[in-house]
Amino acid sequence: GVNLGGWLILEEWMWPAEMEHKGIHDEWSFIAQHGGPEDERAKQIMRKHWDSFVLEEHLDQLARFGVTHVRIPLGYWLLDALYNVSDGFVAGGEFYLARVVRWLKARRMKAVLDMHALPGGQAKNDGFTGRRYTDAMFFKETHHFERGKRAVEALADLILKYEVDPATSGVVVGIELLNEPTDQHHDGELSITSFYEEMVPRVRRKLRSDRYMVLLSFMDSPHVKSAMWLAEQRERDPESFAGVVYDAHLYHSFGDNTAPWTSEMDKCKTCCRDAHLLQGMWSRRIPVIIGEYSLSTGFAGWQAEGLMRVQLENQLSVWNTTRAVVGSFTWNFRIILSEINPDMYREWSLLDLVHSGFLPAEGVYASNLTHPCPSTNRALDEECPAFDETTYWDAKCEWRRKLALKFDVAGEFDLSEDPTLQPGQVGIVELDAAPGSSLCATAVVAVPAAISWLARR
Numbered sequence: 001g002v003n004l005g006g007w008l009i010l011e012e013w014m015w016p017a018e019m020e021h022k023g024i025h026d027e028w029s030f031i032a033q034h035g036g037p038e039d040e041r042a043k044q045i046m047r048k049h050w051d052s053f054v055l056e057e058h059l060d061q062l063a064r065f066g067v068t069h070v071r072i073p074l075g076y077w078l079l080d081a082l083y084n085v086s087d088g089f090v091a092g093g094e095f096y097l098a099r100v101v102r103w104l105k106a107r108r109m110k111a112v113l114d115m116h117a118l119p120g121g122q123a124k125n126d127g128f129t130g131r132r133y134t135d136a137m138f139f140k141e142t143h144h145f146e147r148g149k150r151a152v153e154a155l156a157d158l159i160l161k162y163e164v165d166p167a168t169s170g171v172v173v174g175i176e177l178l179n180e181p182t183d184q185h186h187d188g189e190l191s192i193t194s195f196y197e198e199m200v201p202r203v204r205r206k207l208r209s210d211r212y213m214v215l216l217s218f219m220d221s222p223h224v225k226s227a228m229w230l231a232e233q234r235e236r237d238p239e240s241f242a243g244v245v246y247d248a249h250l251y252h253s254f255g256d257n258t259a260p261w262t263s264e265m266d267k268c269k270t271c272c273r274d275a276h277l278l279q280g281m282w283s284r285r286i287p288v289i290i291g292e293y294s295l296s297t298g299f300a301g302w303q304a305e306g307l308m309r310v311q312l313e314n315q316l317s318v319w320n321t322t323r324a325v326v327g328s329f330t331w332n333f334r335i336i337l338s339e340i341n342p343d344m345y346r347e348w349s350l351l352d353l354v355h356s357g358f359l360p361a362e363g364v365y366a367s368n369l370t371h372p373c374p375s376t377n378r379a380l381d382e383e384c385p386a387f388d389e390t391t392y393w394d395a396k397c398e399w400r401r402k403l404a405l406k407f408d409v410a411g412e413f414d415l416s417e418d419p420t421l422q423p424g425q426v427g428i429v430e431l432d433a434a435p436g437s438s439l440c441a442t443a444v445v446a447v448p449a450a451i452s453w454l455a456r457r
Contacts, residue, residue, distance in 0.1 A: 001069035001112075001329035002062060002350060003292060004100075006336070007053045008074040008093050009116055011127050013345060015049075016338040027075075028088045028131035037090050050096040053336075056103050061351055062333060063107050066364025070109065071291060071329040072097070073116035073179065075130045076151035079158060087119075089130065094158075101168045112174035112215065112329075114291075115155055120144030122181040123219075139185035145195070152177050152199050156206040174213035175203060176247060176291070183220045192218065193229055200233075201240040209243035215289060217247040221393040227280035234286070245326065246281045247291035250274050256394040257298025263307055266297050268397035270314040271373035272384030275322045279389035282324035290319055290328035295347055302347045308358040310375050313367040320369040 006014035010027035013020050024030050034042035062070075074097065076082050077089040085091070104111055120137030121129035138144045155175060162168040177199055181192045188194065196216055203214055218226035227246065234241045252266055281288045295302070295311045302308060319328040335349035346352050353359040360366045368374045383399050 001071060001327055002067050002333045003071045003073065003329050003331045004054055005073050005332040006334075007050070008072065008078055008097065009128060009130055010049070013335075014332065014348075015336045016344070017336065017340070021338065021340070026127040026130060026132045031088060031090055037085050037088055043090055043092075046090040047092065050093055053334075054096075054100055058333065058351060059100075059103055059107055059109065061354065061361075063109060064361055065350070065354065065359075066362065067333075068109060069111065069173070069327065069329070070104065070333070071112045071114050071176075072100070073114045073128070074155075075117035076115065076119055076148065077130065079151060079154045081154040081157070082147070082151050098162070098168065101162055101171050104171045105168055109171070110173045111171050112176060112213070113155060113159065113172055114176035114179055114215070115152055116176075116179040118144070118148040118151060118178065120148075122148075122178055124182060126180075128179070136182045136185060139181075139188075139190045139192075142190065145190045148178075148195070149199060149202075153202060153206070156203050159212070160206060172212070174215055174245070175207060176215035176217060177203070179217050180219055180249065181217065183218070186218075186220065186225065197233070200244060201237065204240045204242075209239075212243065213289075214244045215247040215291065216244060217249070217291065219249075221277075222390050223248060223277065223280040224389055227284055227286055230281075230286055231284040245287045245289050247289050248278060248281070249292040250277060250290055250393070251292070251294055251296070253294070253296045253298040258394075258396075259299075261297070261299045261301065263297070263301055263304060264399060265397060266311065267314060267373065267376055268384070268399050270311070270318055271376060271378070271380055272399075273387050273391060273395055273397045274315075275318055275372070276387035276389065276391050277393055278322060278325065279391075282322065283389060286324060287326050288322075288324050289326055292329060292331045294331045295353070297347070303343070303358075308347065308353055309360065309363070312359060312363055313369070313375055314373045316364065316367055317369045317374060318372050321372050 005011070010019065010030055012025050018024070019030055024033055031037055031042045031046070034045055036042060074093070075089070077084075077087050078093040078097065080091075080094050083091050101111060116128060117130040118138050120141055121131060121133040122136055122138045123129055124135045125132055138148055159172045159175060162172055163170075178192070178195065183192075185191045186193060200214055200216075207214070216230065220226050230244070230246060234244070252269055256269070278288055293315060295308055295315075297311075316328070319325050330350060332348055332350065334351045335345045337346060337349065337352060338344060346356065350359070354361055354363070372380060378399065385397060385400055387395065
């Protein structure tokens, strides 16, 4: 799958020429710069963007690439039932959403509708909420919280409306209630868990579990606290929480891209670390969707020949072979690249990577997804460092080196466990060690006389 981000919610870095380069940080400010939500200038530029950012030809290219599902982020103001001009957003986006759903139907593609932004903002200082707030006011003020509940129900009603229309029926297969809420508000009266505990049953009364997934996003790390809560809810209310899927977002940027960097570090993160970041869910038999991930490394080295293709295959193969993972959506299908620096965000733009030759046009179909990270040619069980469900999302990852050392036994090893091995004999030691670490490992020594013993150094 792939995200259709930057379309129904503007983000400054995804339209740098009109936003980032002009110091405009969110859609609310963008509309204000063009006269406000009732000004014709603002209406025209938003309608032009909605009309041109997602085209039928884009969906054709995505289908050829191997995309079967899209995740569509949207803001509460897009819904006609919730729209209020005082929020500062332009009306009319719902029309373009319905058009894309019809286009998806014609291509037998499916969609998840993601409530990406709620009143007051569920995260602070983030443009994806539509309007950057200095705090997550959605969890601070009751009227925002209650209005957010109405927004989710209105989105469920819109999905039902699509279902009774032959032109759009069967396309939407899931709803996401809340995107990337700040974990500071995990518990409490106005909190992530209280919102989910009330809204999952309310949504389930509208959208049946045998037809629709309900995605729940969490931002804790490690994913233990939220996974334990969801496991408890599934046991407490199995009817409402049937078909509820944990949405995990895994990136190698935003603080995970610390220098010095090598492409092998990124490969290690994907092939060794990222599956363990999901252990909190799969160990409790909770289904997981990777709602957002990217090929971004956070460094200019992404342009190395073949790296993007390897990154794609590594990540898709891990998602395809990790227990309980039921799907994934890369971010993003495209970016409006800046003419000033077109390579700045190219690695985030799937279609631009294809058009530029960094990825094949049939990328998914050209990938080997039968086992994790096939192109690394590494024995992952032996060369991955140790991780578990307590691993943080930005934990460093370096391959363990398998060293073969040939030596003449000169008595420097403790021979007490096998006195038959005498100084002067020749043996082979295999040691596993992470780069830069002290060499301290259990080793197996083989000598011509087929003697094996354990030594520590």
